[in-house]
Amino acid sequence: MKNIFLVALAILCASATGCAQKKVSNAVDSAFKTKFSNATNVSWDKENDHEYEAEFKINGVNYSANFSDTGKWLETEQVITYEELPQSVKQSFMASHKDAKVKGVAKIDTSEGETRYEIEVKQLLSSEELFYDANGKELQDDDSED
Template sequence: MKKLFFVALTIICSYATSFAQTKTPKAVETAFNAKFPKATKVKWEKENATEFEADFILNGAKRSANYSISGEWLETESLTSFAKIPTKVQDAFNTAHKGAKVKAVAVIENARGETLYEIEVKKGLKEVEYFYNADGTIHKK
């Protein structure tokens, strides 16, 4: 019985510690609310050790925004359709990936002033993302 109690206590403490560590910093929430005051259905998650991501709805569209732990906006990703991205991007993708089945498309605006187009495809059991500049060239990170 004691063993079961300590196992349960360990699990509860572990869960509570991980929950406390993923709390969104006030600076991040403040910066997000200033940039997207009309956002609804906001859900936060910790992207990695130094970044938080908010998934939300704005003007009826699904979006996500990433912020540094200090509250600096890094990028916003907005779901869109393949037909709505620039023709040069569509043509470049179709030429490079004939017959590929597009799973998702997003427009990414980042803090460096770039606008990128992310095209996600399914290749076998994996999902692969391709990033393009507006002129149809592959974006190099």
């Protein structure tokens, strides 16, 4: 009986994982494959009515990329370490958030040619995302478009 339960649970989990994969249009799929031809472990999610996000790996590094529903690349987010941040970003962050506990860091490249950095910090029971431009200026939420 225990084995039947475990098999049923495994099938349920596999089904749920399969259902979590979002279908994307041919335009989005083609644009993604062109830009990230060496991506592995790709999974899709729908951000909103007109935007999709792919999560994937390249050479073991975690990335996510957003595309419009027409296939236009919008941005790519790459997981990096705190040490990989530009010195100007680290200095700005430490000046205003010196006691913050860093939870994660990412580099964001946009279709407009901008590079931003995201530092996720733990705050009591939640977390907050802080954004900086390449010069270390902290951006407000509306400046970061996230």
